[in-house]
Amino acid sequence: MSEMARPLLINISMLFSVLFLWNMVMPFTRASSINLKEKIIYGVISSLMALLCMLFPLEKFGDTVFDLRVVPLILVTLYGGKLPGLICMITISVTRTWMGGENAWVGVLIAIVGFLIAIGFMNYFQRSIRKWKGIIFTGILFIISYIAIILIFLEPLKTYFYPIYFTSFAIAYFIIFYLTERLVLINIQLQETVYLEKLSVAGKMAAAIAHEIRNPLTTVKGLLQFISADTADTKVQNYAPLMLEEIERTNKIITDYLMLIKPSKSDCEQVDLNKIVRDTVALTEVLASYYAVKIQYDEKGEFHIWGNPQELKQCLINVIKNAIESIEGEGLIHVALQYGTKRGTVDIVIRDNGAGMSKEELEKIGLPFYTTKSKGTGLGTMITNRLIRNIGGRVNYTSLLGEGTTVTITLPITKQ
Numbered sequence: 194m195s196e197m198a199r200p201l202l203i204n205i206s207m208l209f210s211v212l213f214l215w216n217m218v219m220p221f222t223r224a225s226s227i228n229l230k231e232k233i234i235y236g237v238i239s240s241l242m243a244l245l246c247m248l249f250p251l252e253k254f255g256d257t258v259f260d261l262r263v264v265p266l267i268l269v270t271l272y273g274g275k276l277p278g279l280i281c282m283i284t285i286s287v288t289r290t291w292m293g294g295e296n297a298w299v300g301v302l303i304a305i306v307g308f309l310i311a312i313g314f315m316n317y318f319q320r321s322i323r324k325w326k327g328i329i330f331t332g333i334l335f336i337i338s339y340i341a342i343i344l345i346f347l348e349p350l351k352t353y354f355y356p357i358y359f360t361s362f363a364i365a366y367f368i369i370f371y372l373t374e375r376l377v378l379i380n381i382q383l384q385e386t387v388y389l390e391k392l393s394v395a396g397k398m399a400a401a402i403a404h405e406i407r408n409p410l411t412t413v414k415g416l417l418q419f420i421s422a423d424t425a426d427t428k429v430q431n432y433a434p435l436m437l438e439e440i441e442r443t444n445k446i447i448t449d450y451l452m453l454i455k456p457s458k459s460d461c462e463q464v465d466l467n468k469i470v471r472d473t474v475a476l477t478e479v480l481a482s483y484y485a486v487k488i489q490y491d492e493k494g495e496f497h498i499w500g501n502p503q504e505l506k507q508c509l510i511n512v513i514k515n516a517i518e519s520i521e522g523e524g525l526i527h528v529a530l531q532y533g534t535k536r537g538t539v540d541i542v543i544r545d546n547g548a549g550m551s552k553e554e555l556e557k558i559g560l561p562f563y564t565t566k567s568k569g570t571g572l573g574t575m576i577t578n579r580l581i582r583n584i585g586g587r588v589n590y591t592s593l594l595g596e597g598t599t600v601t602i603t604l605p606i607t608k609q
């Protein structure tokens with residue numbers, strides 16, 4: 194039994210070391226799309242993790258070799274997709290065949306089964322808000338399959354081997370995924386810190402120029418209303434309303450921009466979130482029907498939060514309106530209210546099947562005056578993020594070009 198401890202610890206330590214190095218080179222995020230170069234790098238790094246494990250097997254029973262090589266294979270397939278998983282699986286299979294032995298094909302079979310199981314849960318894992326369900330289902334199904342393959346195709350091994358090896362495998366598997374998820378959350382928090390710094394810069398600019406712009410605008414608006422009131426000039430009569438409309442639009446942009454640096458004091462109260470979301474969906478259904486878009490709403494629980502009802506509606510309207518306008522032709526927006534991935538939180542998930550965004554566009558969402566719409570200002574998304582943060586929540590965007598966008602608003606639940 195003691196001879197298994199040293200190689201087991203070496204396997205686990207190597208997996209942890211490469212995982213952290215991996216995160217330093219290519220930080221883990223919730224990015225929905227990974228380009229070809231990144232997929233190849235993912236495949237190479239996971240292959241390295243698997244090869245290091247194969248260099249230090251737990252124990253050899255004849256020509257049968259046991260180690261933790263399948264852990265990085267499942268990890269990279271769930272997070273990276275089919276191509277990096279395929280690269281890792283081929284590397285494991287070729288290396289195990291090269292090592293030789295009568296039972297080499299069993300090692301190849303185990304790698305293929307692990308890859309296929311991960312592929313089966315990949316879409317569910319990547320689309321799921323609660324990642325741990327996919328992780329647990331994948332791990333349990335693979336361990337059961339692994340045990341079945343050993344019992345069917347190999348001679349019986351030492352009795353102590355089975356509980357020690359598979360317990361160690363399960364512990365290493367879940368710790369690796371736990372660390373990966375923690376790294377993802379840390380990287381997201383770092384991104385939010387950078388975003389807040391940019392938001393602060395935008396706010397300081399707003400404070401410096403907004404009032405100076407608004408004062409002459411008010412004067413121009415008053416004079417234009419005075420001139421157009423009793424004039425017989427047809428050009429003034431025709432163009433004055435348009436000019437006033439543009440002045441109002443400019444004034445609204447300034448007002449919105451000022452909210453980023455100095456949000457108005459809002460009266461917060463305990464809010465029935467289910468009612469807020471239902472009312473917002475009802476309000477936006479009229480606009481959606483105009484664009485031939487349907488809104489589907491699902492409730493999974495009763496939730497109360499602390500916030501301002503009108504501001505929450507404004508945030509949801511901004512997000513749903515963006516989703517509607519991203520769809521060309523008939524489309525569907527799915528709105529779900531459900532328990533959050535973190536205890537004590539609720540998630541509002543708004544998913545559309547619109548144009549989607551590229552990775553580069555997704556990284557710019559929420560930056561000052563960035564928008565993918567021809568007539569947008571980019572301030573609606575910034576204000577939404579700010580208002581949600583003011584009540585202790587956060588907003589997360591995932592998107593695939595040509596497939597749609599998912600916006601997840603996470604809010605803390607108040608105790609009843």
